[in-house]
Amino acid sequence: MSAAGGGAALDVTTLTAYRCRELLARGDVSATELTRAYLDRIAAVDEQVQAFLRVDESGAMAAAAAVDAKPRSGRQPWEGVPIGLKDIFCVKGVETTCASRILKDYIPPYDATIIAKLRTAGLIFLGKLNMDEFAMGSSTENSAFHTTRNPWDFDRVPGGSSGGSAACVAASEAPWALGTDTGGSIRQPASLCGVVGLRPTYGAVSRYGVIAFASSLDQVGTLTRDVRDAAALLDLIAGRDAMDCTSTGLSEPAGTPGRADLRGLRFGVIEEYMGEACRSGVREVFDAAVDSISALGGVCEVVSLPSVERGVAAYYLIAASEAGSNLARFDGVRYGHRTEHSEDLYEMYVRTRSEGFGPEVKRRIMIGAYALSAGYYDAYYAQAQRARTLIIQDFARAFERFDFLISPTSPTVAFEIGERAADPLAMYLSDLCTVPVSLAALPGISIPAGFSAGLPVGFQIIGPHFSERGLLNVAYALEQSLDVNTVAPLAETAG
């Protein structure tokens, strides 16, 4: 045994996926040792963090042993590197619930395309991560099973809906994780947990086998410790897929970001996010990061996108309408929960769905059905889709003058558990800065920019469609300049 740093147990707390790959390639650590080290870390901290819904210890150890059985020279670059998966991805033979009671015990008979890609690349699946039920929420409090806690402060939420994915990376329970972002569900939890969160351009990554929430907005993306890992994971999952006709892949691979300066680039600071909604501690960290961009040679100017302030309302109507349609499939016939008391078919549907869905999911199904119902379609759904057109036009106009747009990722740092749970509208406004990017199908990344009262603050960079390569290079240059700590100071209490 030759674990990094000598014979002692491998310390995973500061490892990136790139570092894992190096250690494996040099033979400093075996895939079995690396996987064991992450499983031990999960055992030591997850009782507090509760990022995982299910840890697949036997599956992970078997996959690691299979990697170790191959000669190192015959392996692929990322073979043996562990990863955490949001519970929204279908993994063949592994329970997948979308954090909902209605899918409890559901065992997918197939892999999502991205899961098949990672399997082929030889990654080790550590388990399924907690989330808001059907990805509806911004705090992971809407999980039907438990609440995940922010590794920087256990009294606070990790954000959501990919809260388990963000928390697991911040707590070093996996070097990286996959999530999904519909209105901000990767970027906002990345911001609140102090990790890097990338939402690619809509269509860059296949959605086949990703349980649908709002199909015109859902996009798979990455939660990582740094920007280079985000680029690497994006290249592993991106690509056109015949099983998802909305997928197009990237126009060029993200590659390995290495840009050192930002000379010749113009950055638009979105004026609408600089107002009173942006809390003072967040504003100061944001302003300091803007100064760093200037120091790196970038030019920053304020730009107004008037329509984005209505983005959350438009998003909410569109997402709820699409969700209502997508979630009609949960009827107790083919999979998932079925009520025990059902004398006829209608009664079976009603009882199954009323027992199986949680309050926020029901609220959104109801709003969606209302917005699409006779007499209201034009006033709500069509109006929201027109507002979406306006938002797309505002972004297009801004990108005529600027290479990238920037804003805080979240107007606030992580809020307290329970603080917004009773007020749906307050929760929806958590996504103020991220939602318009989703509506316009643009790529956006949140990188850690610093801290306000000990809690992470994220910085959002937005690029034109399919600009991932440039976007990640810019994020890399800024990340190197800011040099923010991404390792949450966690005590290991169990295990």
Add this chain to the structure above:
Amino acid sequence: MISRQEVEHVARLTRLRFDEDELCRLQAELGRIIDWVEQLAGLDLSGLEPTSHAASLKNVLRADEPVAGLSQEEAVANGPDVEQGQFVVPRIG
């Protein structure tokens, strides 16, 4: 504002049932959410087409060739009530 009758109507459409307390709470919550999204009425959207696809992808076609899919056994494996490879449901009321 949204009326009690409208809440009950939409619940029927969506195959959801709520008890008396839930209905009262939902009526208030949905009413507030609907009032809040009314802000969209304040935007000048005249002449704008509703977005149908944000990245303007047009029809995507492929050759119509049979490929292997799930077996019947795999396809029904998660069914709550399955007989002879078919899903069993209660009678239509």
